[in-house]
Amino acid sequence: MQTLIAETGSGAVWWTRCYDPEAVARDRAVKAALKDAGVDARSFGGHLMFEPWTVETGTGGFYKVYTPFWKSVRTREVEAPLPEPGRITGPQTWPESDALADWTMEAAMRSGADVLRGHMVVGEQAARERLARFIDEKIARYDAARDLPAVDGTSGLSENLAWGEISPHQCWHAGQRAMQEGAAGAETFLKELVWREFAYHLIHHTPEITTRCWRAEWEGFPWSRDGDSDVVRLWKQGRTGMAFVDAAMREMYVTGRMHNRGRMIVASYLTKHLMTDWRIGQAWFAECLIDWDPASNAMGWQWAAGCGPDAAPYFRVFNPETQLKKFDPKGEYQRMWIAETARNASSTAQDFFRAAPKSWRLSADEAYPFAPVVSAEEGRRIALSAYENRDF
DNA sequence: AGGATATTGAG
DNA sequence: TCAATATCC
Numbered sequence: 451m452q453t454l455i456a457e458t459g460s461g462a463v464w465w466t467r468c469y470d471p472e473a474v475a476r477d478r479a480v481k482a483a484l485k486d487a488g489v490d491a492r493s494f495g496g497h498l499m500f501e502p503w504t505v506e507t508g509t510g511g512f513y514k515v516y517t518p519f520w521k522s523v524r525t526r527e528v529e530a531p532l533p534e535p536g537r538i539t540g541p542q543t544w545p546e547s548d549a550l551a552d553w554t555m556e557a558a559m560r561s562g563a564d565v566l567r568g569h570m571v572v573g574e575q576a577a578r579e580r581l582a583r584f585i586d587e588k589i590a591r592y593d594a595a596r597d598l599p600a601v602d603g604t605s606g607l608s609e610n611l612a613w614g615e616i617s618p619h620q621c622w623h624a625g626q627r628a629m630q631e632g633a634a635g636a637e638t639f640l641k642e643l644v645w646r647e648f649a650y651h652l653i654h655h656t657p658e659i660t661t662r663c664w665r666a667e668w669e670g671f672p673w674s675r676d677g678d679s680d681v682v683r684l685w686k687q688g689r690t691g692m693a694f695v696d697a698a699m700r701e702m703y704v705t706g707r708m709h710n711r712g713r714m715i716v717a718s719y720l721t722k723h724l725m726t727d728w729r730i731g732q733a734w735f736a737e738c739l740i741d742w743d744p745a746s747n748a749m750g751w752q753w754a755a756g757c758g759p760d761a762a763p764y765f766r767v768f769n770p771e772t773q774l775k776k777f778d779p780k781g782e783y784q785r786m787w788i789a790e791t792a793r794n795a796s797s798t799a800q801d802f803f804r805a806a807p808k809s810w811r812l813s814a815d816e817a818y819p820f821a822p823v824v825s826a827e828e829g830r831r832i833a834l835s836a837y838e839n840r841d842f
Numbered sequence: 843a844g845g846a847t848a849t850t851g852a853g
Numbered sequence: 854t855c856a857a858t859a860t861c862c
Contacts, residue, residue, distance in 0.1 A: 710843090753843085762844080764862090765862040766843085767862090768844065773844090830845080830862095837862080838862080
């Protein structure tokens with residue numbers, strides 16, 4: 451750090467604030483070191499519309515339930531995005547630096563990077579176009595279409611928001627305009643943006659949400675903590691035999707994304723049918739997702755596992771078969787991601803076998819495991835009996 | 843943002 | 854008979 455400051459000769463370092471505990475600790479150390487060196491170090495909001503400490507309940511606490519949080523922020527004025535600067539001048543001489551390629555970061559990445567790259571659309575320009583297309587073509591049908599995993603009915607902006615390629619403010623203002631024009635799904639879209647804010651509200655006020663059950667008594671729940679168990683391996687590899695689960699896990703491995711309905715299903719299946727600790731799933735999501743977000747994932751996993759704030763009650767067990775009939779009635783999502791059951795497998799389904807590590811020893815020619823490792827009914831029984839026998 | 847089963851009540 | 858509703862998990 452001292453070297454960096456000396457070499458840049460920087461008088462000031464300003465940056466956009468982070469909120470998850472690891473980044474907060476890092477940035478706090480950086481800020482202290484910079485200030486010690488006499489540098490003007492400042493962080494600013496930008497990642498969120500509502501700074502977590504500015505939203506308070508009537509009694510001065512923080513919100514633990516989404517709906518009141520939504521009610522308290524929905525009428526707030528959200529700062530309009532500034533126009534992009536015309537030109538930013540760089541330093542006249544750049545400090546000596548490593549070449550990025552020398553860090554060989556791709557070598558440390560999971561298998562399938564080339565396949566993943568073929569499915570990615572990155573950058574600010576792409577993010578703006580994605581938002582515009584969502585507002586123009588999709589928002590009117592968002593309410594129903596967003597629940598169907600085979601339909602391109604969501605905004606798809608999570609990865610752009612995660613990487614700062616677009617700001618929530620830009621999304622909010624576009625959504626507000628759509629709402630004023632009477633677009634049907636606009637308010638739902640705004641609510642989804644606020645779910646993201648709520649997750650950051652929670653991670654700020656209870657940073658342990660990323661590692662500990664938010665309801666502490668759930669630490670005593672008899673989940674398996676074995677991340678190398680056979681069932682965890684099958685779950686990660688999309689080979690549980692439960693079509694919705696496998697399709698969603700493969701979608702994630704191939705594209706780095708997973709439809710929201712899939713996320714709820716696979717998380718429910720892991721934590722309930724497979725009785726496995728939510729943190730094992732959270733870690734795998736962190737490895738696989740290109741839209742990885744520490745706040746949304748901590749909240750989401752704890753929601754699914756039943757141990758979080760405003761969580762789904764544990765006894766709400768998703769039936770992956772019922773869900774498939776309901777949200778993928780024509781089997782399109784299944785065909786999109788599972789090659790073994792299709793006569794002419796889709797290219798996306800085949801991509802999974804190109805992306806998967808050799809060590810998984812998968813082949814599209816093998817029979818799909820038609821018998822699920824844990825059936826819908828058996829999983830429900832396992833989960834509910836564990837819940838009824840809990841000692842808290 | 844559930845599911846399973848029992849109950850109700852219109853037809 | 855069956856869809857809407859209620860209730861429990």
